[in-house]
Amino acid sequence: MFCAVRLEIELPFASSLKDKRQTLRSLKDRLRRKNVSVVESGHQDRWQRATVEIALAAVSRGAAEEKREELRRTLLNYEELSILEWREEFVKL
Numbered sequence: 659m660f661c662a663v664r665l666e667i668e669l670p671f672a673s674s675l676k677d678k679r680q681t682l683r684s685l686k687d688r689l690r691r692k693n694v695s696v697v698e699s700g701h702q703d704r705w706q707r708a709t710v711e712i713a714l715a716a717v718s719r720g721a722a723e724e725k726r727e728e729l730r731r732t733l734l735n736y737e738e739l740s741i742l743e744w745r746e747e748f749v750k751l
Contacts, residue, residue, distance in 0.1 A: 659722040660751055663712040663729070664699075666743035672705050681738045682708060688732060692725070722748060 672678040686696045689712060700709030712729060716722035726746065733741060 659716045659719050660749045661714050661722045661726055662747050664745045665710045665741055667708050668740040668742055669706045671738055675705055678705050
């Protein structure tokens with residue numbers, strides 16, 4: 659089972675592209691420790707917005723949903739950002 663999550667996030671405390679990059683680097687490092695792939699895919703030139711895509715693989719839909727919920731909790735506890743939109747897709751391989 660494969661799950662792809664696309665996030666539109668706001669970074670309200672970023673006052674420059676340097677601040678944004680620092681926050682996103684920290685976020686990506688935290689998420690990668692959970693064995694998922696993370697990439698910034700949009701809004702690279704805007705200070706307070708970002709599009710982030712996350713991909714994860716699991717042996718079953720239940721395991722993929724558990725991992726997705728773990729990621730959601732991590733993101734909701736990350737105070738430096740706000741989630742504006744969350745889209746996900748499950749694909750059985």
